[in-house]
Every structure is written in C-alpha cells, then in structure tokens.
Amino acid sequence: MSMKHPIIAVTGSSGAGTTTVKHTFEAIFHRENVNAAVIEGDSFHRYPRDEMKRLIDEAEARGERGISHFGPEANLITDLEQIFRAYGDSATGRRRHYVHNEAQSLRWNLPMGTFTEWEDLPVGTDCLFYEGLHGAMVTEDVNIARHVDLLIGVVPTINLEWIQKLHRDTRLRGYSKDAVQDTILRRMHDYVHYIVPQFSHTHINFQRVPVVDTSNPFSSRDIPTLEESMVVVRFKDPRGVDFPYLLNMISGSFMSRANTIVVPGGRLDLAMQLVLTPLIWKLMERRRQWV
Template sequence: MSKKHPVVAVTGSSGAGTTTVKRAFEHIFQRDGITAAVIEGDSFHRYNRVDMKAEMAKAQRENRNISHFGAEANRFDLLETLFHDYGERGGGQKRFYLHSPEEAADHNARLGTDLKPGEFTPWEDLPAGTDLLFYEGLHGLVVTEEHNVARHVDLGVGVVPIVNLEWIQKIHRDNAERGYSAEAIVDTILRRMPDYINYIVPQFSMTDINFQRVATVDTSNPFIAREIPTADESFVIIRFREPEKFQIDFPYLLAMIHDSFMTRRNTIVVPGGKMGFAMEIILQPIIERMMDDRRV
C-alpha cells in the first residue's frame, strides 16, 4: 500500500457490472481533476484468443480445466509486480487486450502495428505523473500461494450480483454482443465454476466495499430468463468491511439516498436505480482523502 501512489482496484467476474463502478470513478476523476493510470484486467491474461482456444482444447483432451478465472490462464506475477512498482514509484508497465476490430484499429494507428482482435499490444511504460492507479477486472485482489495482489491495494471495490442475476446478465450479454448460443454459454459457466469458487469469490472477503445487486423478481432459473431484471427491479446491498477506515457517515448516506435503509452496522441497502449515485457520493470523499494524503 502507498499514500504517495495509491492503487484502486475494482474487481468482479464477467458480466457482474464492474463497468458501472468504472463509470462512477471516471466521473469522480473528471470532477476532481485526477489523472489515473487505467489498467484493464484482460491485459493480464496469459494467452491471446487463438492460443487460449488451443489451451482449452488441450485441457479438455487431458480431462482438466482451464479458464480466464484461474491462475493457469493469467499472469498474476506481472499484476502483482505492477501494483508493487506503482505503489513504490508511481510507475510500471501495461498493455492492452484488443477485444474488437475498433480497438485494434485505434491501437494500430497509435502504435504503427498490425494487430488483430484477440491479440495484445506490446508492453509500454505507464504515463508519468499520474495521481493513482485504477484497475478494473477479474483479479484486483487475488491471493494464491505464490502471489498476493491484494496486499498492494489501497482501496478495493467488489461488484457482486447474486449469482443467478450474474448468470442472467452474462447469458444475455454473450448472446447479444458475441452471438454465443445459450448452450455454449452454460458450458462456459460450468467450465469456469471451480476457478470462480477458488479465485473470484475469495476476493470479496478482502474488498473494502462490496456492491451487490439483488433482484426483486424471480430469478430462480437464470437459464430461461427472457429479460435482465432492471435497476428499478433491484436493490443494491453495500457492505463496508471497516466503515471506520474510510470515515463512512451512515446518517448522511441515509439522508442523501431516498428509500435507503441499514440492515447491519456496516451495511446499507439502496434502490437499484440509485446505484450509480450511491457509488459516487460514497467513493468521492474516499478518493479526495487519498489525494490529500499524497500531499502530506
């Protein structure tokens, strides 16, 4: 951890909704004039798209499992090194994973390369003079026998819909955006489950704040759900591991967020439609105190 060069990590599994938190942080950074070194979790995958398919086929032939959730398919060593180096000196290296033709075109124009979707850009130095490192992805607080990424994180945020809702979101996203069949998506969920339990779930015991969306409609069978429950059909449970650490003012939050209520001494519940607003009024004071501490 580092007061001079803080590391902020937003972690959640595929389809969990980490993009909503990322957008809240972007608004905070813009309002406060904060320059962040932004790190995408996908850039620390071990294999490009073609090689990952080959590794998955090999694993299937050998009756073993490999997924993007687990250690075998990721470079936890490089992620831990980045967090450590940034905390020590405000520097490090990053790269980008190219998800689409549009992303490939943008980076090829910037770098003068001829990369294709599913490939990585070359490693490059982080820009100088950033105020904090902002990570968004699968493994921001991962801990294994060999690597402890979490120990370098100054603020860890988890995004964790109840699992049936998470699956509904993934099924609909992968079908609409990637054209995958329902059967293929279910196969992916099943293949990832051991790594989900061993690598993704434990992180949420180490996060400082968890945002968990819970639907108020029936999600008993996520594999036949025709629609994703809307924000207005949901509540968001916000749990603070140590409220005192970040000086959380619960009476202020209850007054500011209409129809919110507390269920435990460290847990507040807000209407789903207020999730983005709640994130911003909770996270902005924390980030501002981090920036004040840098100047001490």
C-alpha cells in the same frame, strides 16, 4: 499500500458489472481532476483467444477440465502484482490492452482476442486504477490485495451475474448460448477458489440483488433493470462512514447491519458517488502531503 502513489482496484467476476463501476470512477476522476493511470484485468490474460481455446479443447479431449480466465494458470498474476508493487513504490510499470471488439481491432489494427504491445504507464499520474478479475487475489504465491489502497468488490447475486454474462457474450461478443453455459461450468472450480475469496479482502462490496424472478438465468429474456433491484453496500470497516448522511441523501435506503446499507438499484450511481468521492478525496489529500 502507498501514501504517495495510491492504487484503486475494482474486482469482480465476468458479467458482474465492474465496467459500470469503472464508469462511475471515471466520472469522479474527471470531476475531481484526478489523473489516473488505467490498467485492465483482461490485458493480463496469459494467452490470446485462439490459443486459449486450443488449450481448453485439448484438455477436454483428454477428459480434463480446461483452464479458465478465473484461475492463475491462464493469467499473468505475478506480473499483475509486480505492476501494483512498482506503481506503489515509484509510479512506474508497464501495461498493454486486450482487443475485445471490432472497434478496438480497428483502433489498434490487431485481430480481436489478441494483445497490444507492452508500454510504459503515463508519467505524472495521481493514482493507478485497475478493473478486472483479480484485484484482490491472495494465494500462496501472490498477495495483490495488500498493495491496494481502495479495493471495491462488485458482486451481483450469482443468477444475475450469469444473466448479465449470457446477454453480453451472446449479443455483444457473438458466442452461442451453449458456449457461454459451457464456460460458466468450466470456470466454476476457479470461481469458488479464486474469485469468491477476494470479496473478504475488499474494503467495500456492491452487491446487486434483483427483486424479480431470476430462478432460471438460462431462460431469462432480459436483464433485470436497476429499478428492479436493490443494492447491498457492505463496508469492511464502518468507522468513519456517515451512515445518517447516506440514509438522508439516498431516498428509500436503509441499514440491514451495522456495516451495511441497502439502497434502491435506481439510485446506485448516486450511492457510489456519495460513498466513493470522499474516499478518493482522502487518498488525494494523503498523497499531496507526501508529494
């Protein structure tokens, strides 16, 4: 962790909704005049999309489980820890971008599923902001979580996570339903061993729980809306959290444990704004004392 160069990370599985939380942070950064250097977890994948598919196909042809983006074999995990360390020490580091869609392909004049060239982070930023799969990864080889000053987990119930992934990957990325199901199954070992353990290291978890039937996520025609959900907000350390204020400001909320507040899904953005803004204030105030 760094007093002078703070790091904020949002971590969650594919389809968990980390991008939604990223947008909330962007709104807070804009409102509070915080200049953040942004890095994307997907940019630390080890292989372009076509090569990743080839490696998976070859492994499965041998009767082996193919690598997945959830595990360290398919990602530049040590490089990710290195950029966190470098930013915390001196606000330096290098980043690139993963080309997800046609708009990005046109922007960078690169095929989808490839990477841009590495580039230096902008100079003079107030913090580093990461959104991706591995912001809290801890293994025998790396400890990314130790470098992060504010660590947020986004953890919908697993059936909801799968529904969101199915709809995103089939409708926005052009994959077949069977292909998405195969990906979910192939990733399960890495999901259990590398994704789930991260949520014990996060400072705050936002877990969306649908209140409609999601018992068969593979036959769901739509994604449960926020209004059809509740959100469990768990604080690793509840000291200093003004729960009476949050309960008063977020209509319909209640506490389920001493470190947990439950809010209506339709008020998720308000809840995130109320919870996260004071924490960003503290990071920026601490930074100003050291600059």
